[in-house]
Amino acid sequence: MLSLRPIISRFAVLGFLVAAAIGIAAPQRVAAQLPSADLAILRITGPHHAKVGRVVTVRIEASNLGPASSQLDVHVTTSDGLELNFLQCDLGISADGPFCEYSNVAPGSRRTTLAVATALAGAGSTGTLTACTNNEGQTEDPNASNNCATFTIGIIGE
DSSP states (O other), X not given: OOOSHHHHHHHHHHHHHHHHHTTOOOXXXXXXXXXXXXXEEEEEEOOSEEETTOEEEEEEEEEEEEESOEEEEEEEEEXXXXXXXXXXXXXXXOOOXXXXXXXXXXXXXXXXXXXXXXXXXXXXXXXXXXXXXXXXXXXXXXXGGGSEEEEEEEEEOO
């Protein structure tokens, strides 16, 4: 009894080769493209000088510049002469560590985060606070150059 399996296999391979040669190969899977949302730190304001031991409050304004809605996380770090005490997030949201997580922020919306820090002795003549935005990969950020900003406070006295 004659088996058709080797003949069919040869025709299948030949068909695939011909299809590839003329540009009608099997469809390729295309990776899903994430929506675009430009997250930005718009401004950081606070005192420009602080005495050692003084508690300072720094205001961080972040925004989703669009075009899509997105999660907007604001992450805060301090260095040199400042120690971060806590964050107060906009909309009554509780800080989850050194960051505030704002979900489903519409394009053009702004969120304000207050960072409370203490000026430290012996750490140098300045303290810095850096705030950065993130969205945990939910959207593509087309402009990473506005994602972070740093604010410097002069530390006075011992």
